[in-house]
Amino acid sequence: MQRIGIMGGTFDPIHHGHLVAAEEARYQFGLAKVVFIPAGHPPHKVSRKISAASHRLAMTQLAIQSNPFFSISAIEIERPGLSYTIDTVREMKKIYPLADLFFITGADAVLEILSWKHFDELLAQCCFIAAKRPGYRLGKLKTKLPGIGEEQLKRIIIMEVPALAISSTDIRERVQTGRPIKYLLPEAVEKYIVEQGLYQKKS
Ligand code: ATP
Numbered sequence: 001m002q003r004i005g006i007m008g009g010t011f012d013p014i015h016h017g018h019l020v021a022a023e024e025a026r027y028q029f030g031l032a033k034v035v036f037i038p039a040g041h042p043p044h045k046v047s048r049k050i051s052a053a054s055h056r057l058a059m060t061q062l063a064i065q066s067n068p069f070f071s072i073s074a075i076e077i078e079r080p081g082l083s084y085t086i087d088t089v090r091e092m093k094k095i096y097p098l099a100d101l102f103f104i105t106g107a108d109a110v111l112e113i114l115s116w117k118h119f120d121e122l123l124a125q126c127c128f129i130a131a132k133r134p135g136y137r138l139g140k141l142k143t144k145l146p147g148i149g150e151e152q153l154k155r156i157i158i159m160e161v162p163a164l165a166i167s168s169t170d171i172r173e174r175v176q177t178g179r180p181i182k183y184l185l186p187e188a189v190e191k192y193i194v195e196q197g198l199y200q201k202k203s
Pocket residue numbers: 008009010011012016017018021104105106107108109131132133161164165166167168169170
C-alpha cells in the first residue's frame with residue numbers, strides 16, 4: 001500500500017528543521033510523498049498573532065519547490081474554524097482512500113497527543129512519526145503518555161533527525177532584533193521575509 005506523509009505546522013516561517021524532518025521521514029519510512037499542510041487556525045497558538053495564511057503558503061511553496069517528493073495543500077487554510085488534526089486526517093483519507101497515512105510531528109508535539117481532539121480515531125487513522133529535536137530527551141513514551149493503549153503506542157514511532165536547533169520562534173526573534181537568519185531556512189524564504197517585511201517590530 002502507498003504510504004503518504006503529512007507534515008503539518010504553522011510554518012511561520014518554514015525552516016530547515018521542518019524540511020530535514022520531512023525528508024528523513026520520507027527516506028526512513030518509504031513515503032511516496034510528503035504533503036505540507038500549513039495550519040489554518042491552530043487551537044494551540046491562539047495567543048500569538050500568526051502571519052497571514054497567504055504568506056505562510058507562499059513561504060512553504062518556495063521552500064519545497066526543489067524536492068519532487070514534496071507537495072503542499074491548503075486544506076486547513078481553506079477550512080473555516082480552528083484547525084484540528086483529526087479533520088485534516090479525515091480529509092486526507094478521503095483524497096487518498098487506499099494510502100497509509102503518516103503524520104510527521106516534532107516529539108514535543110506528540111507528547112500532547114492525548115489532549116488532541118478525537119485522539120483515538122486519530123491514532124486509528126494514521127501513524128505518527130515523532131522527530132526528536134536536538135537536546136530533547138524523550139524518555140519512555142509509555143510513561144509520558146499515561147493511559148495510552150499498547151496498540152496505540154505502536155503507532156507512534158520515534159525518528160532521530162540530525163541536530164537542528166532551529167525554530168520559527170527563534171527566526172522571528174532574530175528578524176526583530178536584526179540578527180542573521182541566513183542558512184536557517186531556504187534562501188528563497190529568507191528573501192521573501194525581507195521583501196514582505198515580515199516579523200519586523202511594529203513601530
Ligand atoms: P514555533 O517556534 O512558532 O512553535 P516551530 O519551529 O516549532 O515554530 P511549527 O510550525 O510549530 O514550527 O512546527 C511544525 C512541526 O515541525 C511540529 O510538529 C514541530 O514539532 C516540528 N518541528 C519544528 N522545528 C523542528 C526541528 N528543528 N526539527 C524537527 N522538527 C521540528
